Amino acid sequence: MERALTDRPYDMRRHERRPSEQSVQYLVSVMEEKNRTWLSCKGQLIDVSEAGICIQTHHPISPGHIVWFNGTTEDRAGFVRWCRQLNSIYKISIELDKIHIKKLDDATALFLEELAQIEQQILNHTKSPEEITASVEQTFDRMCAACKAFEDGIGDKGMIRDAQIRFREKTDSILAKSYCINRVRTWPQGYQGDYKTLEGLYRNTPLSDGIGYYLDLWGLNVSLAVAVRNRIKKLEMLLREELRQRTSPSVMNIACGSCREVFELAGDIHRSGAKFTCIDLDADALAFSANRLSFTPISPVTSDQIVLRKYNAVRMFDHELNLTEFGMQDIIYSVGFFDYLPTDFLINLFRSLYALLTPGGRLIASFKDAARYRHQEYHWIFDWDGFLQRTEDDFRHILSEAGMPDSAIHETREESGVIVFYLVTKQT
Numbered sequence: 059m060e061r062a063l064t065d066r067p068y069d070m071r072r073h074e075r076r077p078s079e080q081s082v083q084y085l086v087s088v089m090e091e092k093n094r095t096w097l098s099c100k101g102q103l104i105d106v107s108e109a110g111i112c113i114q115t116h117h118p119i120s121p122g123h124i125v126w127f128n129g130t131t132e133d134r135a136g137f138v139r140w141c142r143q144l145n146s147i148y149k150i151s152i153e154l155d156k157i158h159i160k161k162l163d164d165a166t167a168l169f170l171e172e173l174a175q176i177e178q179q180i181l182n183h184t185k186s187p188e189e190i191t192a193s194v195e196q197t198f199d200r201m202c203a204a205c206k207a208f209e210d211g212i213g214d215k216g217m218i219r220d221a222q223i224r225f226r227e228k229t230d231s232i233l234a235k236s237y238c239i240n241r242v243r244t245w246p247q248g249y250q251g252d253y254k255t256l257e258g259l260y261r262n263t264p265l266s267d268g269i270g271y272y273l274d275l276w277g278l279n280v281s282l283a284v285a286v287r288n289r290i291k292k293l294e295m296l297l298r299e300e301l302r303q304r305t306s307p308s309v310m311n312i313a314c315g316s317c318r319e320v321f322e323l324a325g326d327i328h329r330s331g332a333k334f335t336c337i338d339l340d341a342d343a344l345a346f347s348a349n350r351l352s353f354t355p356i357s358p359v360t361s362d363q364i365v366l367r368k369y370n371a372v373r374m375f376d377h378e379l380n381l382t383e384f385g386m387q388d389i390i391y392s393v394g395f396f397d398y399l400p401t402d403f404l405i406n407l408f409r410s411l412y413a414l415l416t417p418g419g420r421l422i423a424s425f426k427d428a429a430r431y432r433h434q435e436y437h438w439i440f441d442w443d444g445f446l447q448r449t450e451d452d453f454r455h456i457l458s459e460a461g462m463p464d465s466a467i468h469e470t471r472e473e474s475g476v477i478v479f480y481l482v483t484k485q486t
Contacts, residue, residue, distance in 0.1 A: 412482065
C-alpha cells in the first residue's frame, strides 16, 4: 500500500507529463556523523514535464530538499514537493528550477574561474599584491551578492542550507588552500568558534602561501572578523575600568576560551586583588590558558587569583546551583558565547546570572548585530552558522524578559559598531 511522506495531494500537476524510463543520477544532502554532506544516488525517471519530473528510487527525500541531477535533464536541479512510499520504492515529485539555482551555479562557476585567473596572476607575477588583494575582495563581493540573491529568491531555509553545502563542496578545491577558510569549514577542534580559531583572528596573520595567503587576508578582514578583534580590545577596556573602581572583586568569565583579555590585564588583576573564576568546557582551552597565564604574576600555579575550571556553562540557568558552585559575583562577563544560545534559554540564563550579582555588581554581555554585517560570508564561504542572527531589538527583548530594568542597562559598541556590549548593573 502506498504511503505519503507528506500531506501534499498526489496529482497537482500544472503541465502535461511525458512517460520516461531513463536512468538518472542525482545528489541529495544527508546527515552523516552530525554533519550534512552529499549522497550520490541512482533512480529512474517515471515522467517528465516542462516544470517538473517524477522519479523512482530506493532513497526517500523529504519535501523541501534540493536535488541536483548529473548527466541528465541538462544538469538541472529542483525542489522536492512530495515523496510517496510503495514498499521499498519511493516516488518523488520534483519541481525543476529555471532561475534561482541556475543563477547561483553560474555565479559559482564565474567565482571559480576568477579565482583561477587570480592564482595564475600570482604565479606569473603579473599583478601587484595590492591589485591581487582588490581583485580577491571584488570576486568575493560578487559571489556573496549572488548568494544573497538566491536566499531572497528561494526563502526556504532548508533549500538554502542544501545550496550552501553544495557550494562549499564545489569551491573547496580552491578555498581549502586558505588555512583560515579551511579551518572554519572543517572545525578540527570539534565545535564552532573554538579558541584556536579566535586566537587566529586575534593574531591577524595569514598563514598560507600563494593564493591561500590572499584568501586568508580576505577572511581576516571581513567586517565581523575586524569587529571580533575590536571586541577583545573593548572588553579589556571595560574590565580595566571595573577593576579600577572595585576592591578585590569576584569576577566570573563564562566560556573563557584562551583567556586573552585576562592575560592582557594580568597586571591590573594582580594590583586589584581580584579573583577570577574562568570556566570552559574545552579542556584544551583551559590548558592553553593555564600555560599562557603561568608567565604572569597571576599564574594559576602560584596565585589564588585565577581559577580555571572545566564546567558546562549551559547548566548555569539554575540560581541555587550557581550559588552553590560559585557564590555571589561582582562582575560576570562573556563575549561570543551568548550568540549561540536559543532565546528562551538565554532569557533564563540571564535571569540567573543577574541574580548571582552582588548589589552594584555588573553583567557584561556582547552580541553580534546582524543588521551590521553580511552573513553570507559566514554561511556560504565559511561554515560558521552556529551563532544566531539577532538585532538590537532582539537583544533588548531578551534583557527585558530576563527581568533587567532599562535603567540598569548601558549600551556601547566596539569601534566598528558591529558588536554591541550591554553593561547591566545590579540594582539594590
